[in-house]
Amino acid sequence: MKKLAAHADVIIENAPPGQWDEWGIGYRQLSQLNPRLVYAWVGQLGQWGPLKDKPGNLDPTAQAACGFVHGTGAPVAFGGTPTRSGWWMCDQVGGTGAAIGIMTALNYREEVSGRGQFVEATGAAGVIRILDYNWGWYGVDGSIRPRYGNWDLAINIYAVNPCKDGQIMVGGGHDRLWYRIWRTVGKDKPEVEQHIVEDPALKEVTARLPHYKQVETYTSLCEWMKDNTRSEAETKLQAEEVASGGVSFIDEVCEFPHYKYRGHLEIIDDVNYGKVLIGASAFLGQRTPGRVKWIGRPIGQDNEDVYRRLLGFTKADMDNLKAKGVI
C-alpha cells in the first residue's frame, strides 16, 4: 500500500474508523510518503465524534440517524410508519459528497497548494446538508417536521395521488400552473373546476398550504383522476404544459422511449459478465462526457498489470506474495 500510495493521486477507503491509521497506512503516514496525496474516508456517521461508526455499519444507519426515515412515509392517521428509502440513498449522497470533496482537493492542489489533503464524507452529513428546511424550522420554534406521505407541506399542488391504473404526480407551485391544472380538469368535470376556482379561500398561493386545504384540493383532483389512467391524465395535463407523470415501475423505466433515445440505459457487453443493462453515466458534456467502460471486475483481475507497471514486481515476487495470501 505504501508503494502504491506514492503513485496515487487519490485513495478512497471505508474501513472502520482508525483501522488504516493503526495499520500504519492512514492519512498521517501516507501523506508523509506522498504529500500530494488526496485521502478520502467515507462512512455512515463519521470516523470521529461520540457517534462514530462501528464496524459493520451500513446504510440505512445514516438514514435513521439523520431524520430521513422519520420524515418518509404517510402520517400515522393514514396508516403510515417511518420509512426507509428503497435504495441506499445515504450511500449515494455521501459518496457524491466525497466525490465533490476529492475534486475540490485536486483543483486546490493543482492551482494553489501543490499538496493533497484529508477528506471525510458521511451519509449522515450529506443528507443533513440536503434535508430541506428541517433544521431552520426546528431552530425557529422547535417544530419537528412531520411525515406527510406523498404530499408536500410546502407546495400545493405538488403531490402524487392515485388515479385509474396507479399513481400520478401533478405539480404546479404557482398561480399560472394552478389555473392550468383546473382548466384541464374542467374539460371533463366543469363542476370540479368551478368549485376550486370560485373558492375565495384558495385564491392566494400561501392560503392553499394548510392541511385541510390540501385535503380539499387533492380530493377534488382525484375526483377527476379516478377516471383517467396515468397515460391519459399525463397527456391531458401536458397539453397545458403542466408538469405531470405517472409513478413508473422499473420495467416501465427501462422501456420508456425518451430514456432509451437519450441512452439513460445502456447494455454493456462485459468481458466477465456478458450483457448487462445498467443506468448510464449521468454526466453529459459536449467536450468531457462521462462514460462507463466496464462494470466491476473479479477480485485481483488487474493484479499483474498494476504490480508490474507501478511497482516493478516480477512474477516470482507476485507468486511469493500470492502464496502468503497477501495479494
Add this chain to the structure above:
Amino acid sequence: MAMSFEEYCRDVFDPKKIFGKPEPLKGKRFLSCTQYILGPSCANYLAELGAEVIKIELPRRGEPMRHTTPFNEPKLYPLSKQMPEMGTGLGFFGANHNEYFLSVDFHKPEGQAIVKMLANKSDGVVENYRAGTFDRWGIGYRQLSQTNPRIIYQWLGGFGGWGPGRKRASYDILGQAQGGCFSVTGWPLDKGGNPSKQTIWIMDYWGGMMGAFQILACMYWRDNVSGLGNFMEYSQVQGAQRHLSDCIALYGRHGLVPQRWGNYDPLVSVHGIIKCGKSSYPNSKNPQELEEGFILVSAYKDADFAKLMKLITRDDLAKKYATHDERIKAESQYEIYPAIEAWAKDKTKEQARDILTKEGINNQPVWNSKEVSNQEHFHLRGELEWLDDPTFGDVQSQGPAFHLSDSPPRHKWAFKPVGADNEYILGKLCGFSKTKMAELEADAVI
C-alpha cells in the same frame, strides 16, 4: 504518534478552525440563473467552497422558491425592498448560502446585456430554465462561449435538453416518480403500503451535487488540459436511473421488476427497521412524540444473528435460519422481523438501543429533526450549526456535506433579500454609476 487518531481527526477537521483556513475556489466566479432547488443547490455547493456565486433573480418578486413553504413572513425573512409586505419561505434556505444576490430581468435586452457582461468575467454559468430558453434570449452557451471560450455552462433540468420528451416540465417529485424511486420505496401492498416519496427534494438536491461535481471535474480539465470551457447538461430523471442501477441490471438480466420492501432490506438480513412498542416521550404535547419509537437492527453475519436470536429468546429461529441464504428469503424475513418486534414491544427505542449495544449488536434509533438537532455529534462536527446570519440573526443551519482538512467548505450567510447586492456587483463588475442603477431600477430591469 503522540496524538490518537480520534484527536488528530478532531484537530484537522475542527469546524471552529475553518475560518482560519483558505477557501479552495477563491477567485472563481459563477452566475447562478436558477430557480427552485436543482439549479440553486448546484451553484450553492460552489459558493460553500469559496467561489463568488452571483444569484440572478427576477426583480421585485425573486424566484418562485421564495414564495413557498412555512414561515413565509416578512418580519423573519424579508423578500425585497420593493415588497416589504412579503417574506421568503424557509424552503429557500438550504440552497442559497454564501451567494451575492442580483436582480435582473432576463426578458429585457438591457438585462440580457448585463448577463453577457457578467458572463465575460465569469468561470461558469449554472442555469435551469426550460431547455433552450436562454439560447432564445441570446445568452445561452452558444452565444456566451463566443466571447468567453473558457466558460463552463451547466444546464440542469428534468428530462434533458433533447429527445422526444424534452419539452416536459419537471419537479423533484416528478423525477422521483418517473425515474423509478417511488416504485421501490414504501411498504408492499400486503402490508398496507404504497409507492412512497422520499421526504427530501432528493432528485433536486442530489442532482445539484452531481452538477457541482461535473463542474469541478470540467474545471480541472479546463485549467490543466484544454483551456476550454464546456456545455454540460444534467437530467434529474437520468440521475434516478444512475441511482437505481442494481434494479435495472436485475430487470435487464432476469426480467424481474424490483418491488417495495418496506423497512426490511432485500439484500441483507437481518438489517431492518423495527417498531418498538413504547413512546420515548409519553408526556409530550407534540402528537409526533407520542408515537412509538423505531430502531434499525443490524445483525446480518451468522454470529451476530445467533446473538440477536439468543437475546430475544428465539434460538429456534437461529437454528432455522442459520445461513444468510436462508435468512434473506422473503418468508424468512416475514417471520424474523415480527419476532424482534415482539421482543421490543414493551421497550422504548432508547431501551432497545441500550440492550442491543450492550450485546454488541449494531443498531440505530430512528430520530426526528428535534432529536437530530440535539445530537452533540453533529454540532461538534459542524454538520449542524448555529449560524449568526448578518440579515436574520441566529438560525440553525445544515453544515456542508463533507470535510476537508486544509481548505474546507463553510457557510458565511444563509441568504439575502432579492437584489441585495445590486450595487456591489454592478458597480464592481459592470462599472455602473448610481444614476444608471437608479434608471435601471425604475425601468424594472434590475
